[in-house]
Amino acid sequence: MISSDDVFSHLQRFRTEGTPCALVTVVRTLAPTSGKPGSRAVITMAGAVHGWIGGGCASGAVLRAVKDALADGEPRLIRVSPPGSSSKGEDGVIDFDMRCASQGTVDLFIEPMLPPPVVRVHGSAPVARHVVEMATRVGLSVQVLAPDTDAASFPGARRHAAGHDVPAEWPSARWSVVATQGQGDRAALEASIGTGVERIALIASRRKRDALLRDMEERGASAEALARVHAPAGVNIAARTPEEIALSVVAQLVEWRRSGVEGAGVGRDAGADSCCGQVS
Structure with a gap:
């Protein structure tokens, strides 16, 4: 598993190069999920992931949200949870369905890192x-x-x-x-x-x-x-x-x-x- 130091090393490199990317942080989970609060990754517009935020169950939602954040420059909090979950619909949270059998819930904060104009x-x-x-x-x-x-x-x-x-x-x-x-x-x-x-x-x-x-x-x-x-x-x-x-x-x-x-x-x-x- 990549360490936080490695994650921030990638982030610094991308910012120096002027490569748009997003810092994604797991902020809350409801088991079973492989990602844990505090897990981080740097993700580029092309979908390259540097770090660990959990398995592949939430990856599609995360990549879509990263692309949206890099397009408009706005951070967002997303929740990936089972269809019909009672946790859906909370103000300020963008919901995605969890399609994997694990049926866990994970909240992630996505912070776009855009190079200055x-x-x-x-x-x-x-x-x-x-x-x-x-x-x-x-x-x-x-x-x-x-x-x-x-x-x-x-x-x-x-x-x-x-x-x-x-x-x-x-x-x-x-x-x-x-x-x-x-x-x-x-x-x-x-x-x-x-x-x-x-x-x-x-x-x-x-x-x-x-x-x-x-x-x-x-x-x-x-x-x-x-x-x-x-x-x-x-x-x-x-x-x-x-x-x-x-x-x-x-x-x-x-x-x-x-x-x-x-x-x-x-x-x-x-x-x-x-x-x-x-x-x-």
């Missing part, structure tokens, strides 16, 4: 540096692409490149922030569009946004790709200073993380033109 920040302007710092503090994994800089300039960033082209070995990103502010805008935006991120937060005035999008269209960018660009970037807090602008942009990233990206597109004017510090 990855955001790429293009640029070395003060706003970009504040975005990196704040995004790291709210639990995002930050990659920085900034010409003529080194990694020491961006404490907390997980990856750094001194250019706008994304290294092939980097993990894929969910979002991109173009905070170049006049220093390589087109190169950064083109690189962001080319990587297929879900959304691009472009720190620019409406006038500059329109010019950049026209340029990207002339370079062959599709309408679908351009629709992923959100500009002016950030939620509307009337931001003016670099710190305030960065705060508004990171707030937008949090909004995307917690509620999805529905309704966030080029036509949504979430911030004032002055938020980017440019009027042209």
